[in-house]
Amino acid sequence: MDTSNTNKQVGNNQSKETTELIIGYLEFATRGQTVRYILDLVDYPYTEAKYTSVSTEWEKNKSELGLDFPNLPYVIHGDFSISESQNIVNYLIELTNQQYLYGEGKEKYRVDNIRFVCDDLFSKIYQASKQTEEGKNVLDSQVIPKIQQLQKALGNKSQFFEKLSIADIYAFTALNSFKIKCPNTYLEFASTFDPYLKRLEVILSKKSSQKSQIKQ
Incomplete structure (x- = not known):
């Protein structure tokens, strides 16, 4: 990294x-x-x-x-x-x-893609954590699909782009919230995100x- x-x-x-x-x-x-x-x-x-x-x-x-x-x-x-x-x-x-956290050139727009996806996830994860039918619907239809997209974008990399960016700060915050508030669902993604969260925690926290x- x-x-x-x-x-x-x-x-x-x-x-x-x-x-x-x-x-x-x-x-x-x-x-x-x-x-x-x-x-x-x-x-x-x-x-x-x-x-x-x-x-x-x-x-x-x-x-x-x-x-x-x-x-x-x-x-x-x-x-x-x-x-x-x-x-x-x-x-x-x-x-x-x-x-530099914004990224450079056209990469800035890809950085912002992740930034805005994660910003939207903040409130959605909170809704999904509620033990209600509505919360389950939000989890299935709005949270999990975006978590899957983040998983695909990260892959096995240590961060989303070559250098640390605002995308990582937003993703760390959103994924950590997802892990805490929806722990059972998070397990499916743990192998991808646990190493990422641990590395970013050292830098950000x-x-x-x-x-x-x-x-x-």
Whole structure:
């Protein structure tokens, strides 16, 4: 696995570290984790505003944050604030000079194929994990077919493309969620995805536990 790019310096943006970067996200939501991994790759400092409930903490605090479009996740960076996960990811990639994660040339569009498939899977996996008839239908008709497509795209490779990309960050998050929330179904795909998840975990998760938190 080519991981050399993960050691890139933040460069000219390093001076921005003097401005506190706050990430607000729902504790068990996969989109918030994707946002954090972008920063963890280069050990960019941030503070977490972790919400355990949308209906209580978030509703109480969202009007006080100054967001144009209050939603989770969100980023507050000095006097700049945005929401919507795809928007946040793009901002953080630029902030940390990790544009290589988009891929190069026409490969960018293939990277985005996987990125958007996995982003759609986040909510579908949550629905499929419910022990209901509707959940089973979502699993069979919407989750498993896309998991099969990801399995075919990955094959026996250590990552989806020659270099680490945003596709891997999204796929790691989606597949890990699938493994946790639909463990019996995941077993069918374990031989393909277990080695992949283990390799990516070393790269993407090793610093997550070191981050400071603020209580909301």
